[in-house]
Amino acid sequence: MLSVAEARARILAPLRATPAEVVPLAEGWQRVTAAPVLARLTQPPRALSAMDGYALRAADGTQGTTLRVVGRAPAGHPWDGRVGPGEAVRLFTGSVIPEGADAILLQEDATAEGDTVTLREAVQAGRWIRQAGQDFATDQVLVPAGRRLGARDIGLLAAGNHPWLQVHRRPRVAILATGDEIALPGDPIPPGGIVSSNAHALAALVRAAGGEPVVLPIAPDDRATLAAAADAARGMDLLVTSGGASVGDHDLVRSALGERGLEIDFWTVAIRPGKPLIHGRLGEVPMIGLPGNPVSAMVCGIVFLLPAVQRLAGLEGAPLPVTQAVLGAALPANDRRFDHLRATLATEPDGTLVVTAFPAQDSSMLRLLAQADALILREPQAPALPAGATVQVIRLDTLGL
Amino acid sequence: MLSVAEARARILAPLRATPAEVVPLAEGWQRVTAAPVLARLTQPPRALSAMDGYALRAADGTQGTTLRVVGRAPAGHPWDGRVGPGEAVRLFTGSVIPEGADAILLQEDATAEGDTVTLREAVQAGRWIRQAGQDFATDQVLVPAGRRLGARDIGLLAAGNHPWLQVHRRPRVAILATGDEIALPGDPIPPGGIVSSNAHALAALVRAAGGEPVVLPIAPDDRATLAAAADAARGMDLLVTSGGASVGDHDLVRSALGERGLEIDFWTVAIRPGKPLIHGRLGEVPMIGLPGNPVSAMVCGIVFLLPAVQRLAGLEGAPLPVTQAVLGAALPANDRRFDHLRATLATEPDGTLVVTAFPAQDSSMLRLLAQADALILREPQAPALPAGATVQVIRLDTLGL
Secondary structure (H helix, E strand, O other): OEOHHHHHHHHHOOOOOOOEEEEEHHHOOOOEEOOOEEOOOOEOOOOEEOOOEEEEOHHHOOOOOEEEEEEEEOOOOOOOOEOOOOEEEEEOOOOEOOEOOOEEEEHHHEEEEOOEEEEOOOOOOOOOEEOOOOOEOOOOEEEOOOOEOOHHHHHHHHHOOOOEEEEEOOOEEEEEEEOOOEEOOOOOOOOOOEEOOHHHHHHHHHHHOOOEEEEOOOEOOOHHHHHHHHHOOOOOOEEEEEOOOOOOOOOOHHHHHHOOOEEEEEEEEOEEOOOEEEEEEEOOEEEEEEOOOHHHHHHHHHHHHHHHHHHHOOOOOOOOOEEEEEEOOOEOOOOOOEEEEEEEEEEOOOOOEEEEEOOOOOOOOHHHHHHOOEEEEEOOOOOOEOOOOEEEEEEOOOOOO | OEOHHHHHHHHHOOOOOOOEEEEEHHHOOOOEEOOOEEOOOOEOOOOEEOOOEEEEOHHHOOOOOEEEEEEEEOOOOOOOOEOOOOEEEEEOOOOEOOEOOOEEEEHHHEEEEOOEEEEOOOOOOOOOEEOOOOOEOOOOEEEOOOOEOOHHHHHHHHHOOOOEEEEEOOOEEEEEEEOOOEEOOOOOOOOOOEEOOHHHHHHHHHHHOOOEEEEOOOEOOOHHHHHHHHHOOOOOOEEEEEOOOOOOOOOOHHHHHHHOOEEEEEEEEOEEOOOEEEEEEEOOEEEEEEOOOHHHHHHHHHHHHHHHHHHHOOOOOOOOOEEEEEEOOOEOOOOOOEEEEEEEEEEOOOOOEEEEEOOOOOOOOHHHHHHOOEEEEEOOOOOOEOOOOEEEEEEOOOOOO
């Protein structure tokens, strides 16, 4: 069986970021830049005051000196003259420093009287002055390509004078849940059937990865319907199926899509929960076939689909949110499948992150998956570990998972 | 001056979560539940097979036994009969266990021939059978109130048969940037002026907190315009201003909004970057006045606005993403203002999180803020610390900040 790392590498290898589109700055949050964004101006554009006070010549800046206030320069209203000896100009945070001045007297250190001001403290040349370009200069890179924009980036790109942004188009991901036994929430449930959770859980995961999900109608276990449903995936950036991927008589995905030209790369991976996992290509559309079991579908979705959508979205090397934690309880040795144990996290007073696996790891228990804070990663043949040992975990409380 | 903790408590105290609205399950991702969501069915509804194979009586389950296959039960198509002695029923993952059967023979342990099957391994009663209600039972709480829904929750609520969700309405947050010296990106820039970054950075932060930003036109430093702009905030859940909050001559927010009935709770906080920070109420609308400096606005936004919007959004006690890290370089003693040092994070091979403050901490440097991974929290009068000391940090690489 294929290892998890090799399967992921083979899924990611053919994927390319979507082309760029233009969006307004106000819609740029969490989008991924398609090119480096350069500053369109120098910031600050000229030397500015960092405080409210008075501009003066440092040569006049000894304590007790009285200066004549010859002008006012509110922010946005520069004073056009030149500050001469014995002169000062009233200014405010963000005001342009007038020519001739090279020091700031803070308002709280000044005694104003009529059109004069007296220094209660000495001033220091350059102090409280923000030099032109101190933050950034025209044509400097503000944000590299491939960055998912946070609120701070949006602020920086605004300051760099960008009303529009070039970002990768959100990858469109078709999601096809299969099975005679499943129904959408609120729809009539077949005898002995269950409500489908995979389609909408995977759609949310696609959103979390920066994609745009397209949930197709549920396909019953019927060759023709399944093949027709797959046609709906044409023009998508990725097709994801759930169910029908294992080796039983009723596993139709491979054969039904085979009639539509599915080229299969592999169909089992040494992973738990999971194992039946198809990777291939249906015409131009890359395809990932996840297991039908909801817990397996979600875990395999995190391990394989999340990075695939991130790569399509332009996040080239986005790693899974893996971190270290200390075991709160012992673990048995692992077999030949890479395991992902559902677990809770707690932080000790000294900051140590403690992870404890649920006693029950049955892959049908969706409620435990939703309650889990993390997945403990267990390599194939990993030895038994005592409480206190260090393990790698995927944090599920991040990324909207 | 007010402490950061007291200021935050006074900002949060009067805020209440918005009322509920109904959204489709497919739009529930990242929304906050307004009530506990109970399971509408029992999952699994009946005992189901966890594997492909055959249902039989455990009493018939010794190795070498040959059984007559009397029926087939694909998932979604239960077999209605009763399994008698010497009989087996073919089934698949998700199939309902027929009456009479209490054991599963795995497909890989079975030799099928005509309408018989022979056990190559003994079976164990109950093994590979998922009992009714093993995941959850009708009326059990699937998701509590006040939870921001992740992809796994969406799957669980789907499985619990919920096509609609009751979630808190996204709080509407009016954002009003003020100042003669600022212009929106792409608009003409006043002499000596700068491009406004606060409005759109704060709008993104509001989105990150689960709110819906309403960016008002920039208000020049003009009493009448400012007061009129504030009228636009009627009916909003929160008004946020930036700029015009300090003690200089051109700080109009307090006086202009005072004419519109602003009741001020406080207007300075012992925080850096920041300090001028208004909290009050304009008629029915709570108001937070952030500093105009972009770095101060963003840091005060994270410390005060983020939890405020989260509380309005129904996340009652959402803490800031504070974690512990080890200093990569020494820090000087702090003065009387609670400081937030912009810093980078790195993870050592042993998993230790190392945080290192940028040498420059000038609050005009928006690019450094965007490049920071974390803010180091420095309590008022905190002593100097050597490299290797443990500090608290706010992680900025989470939450879309």
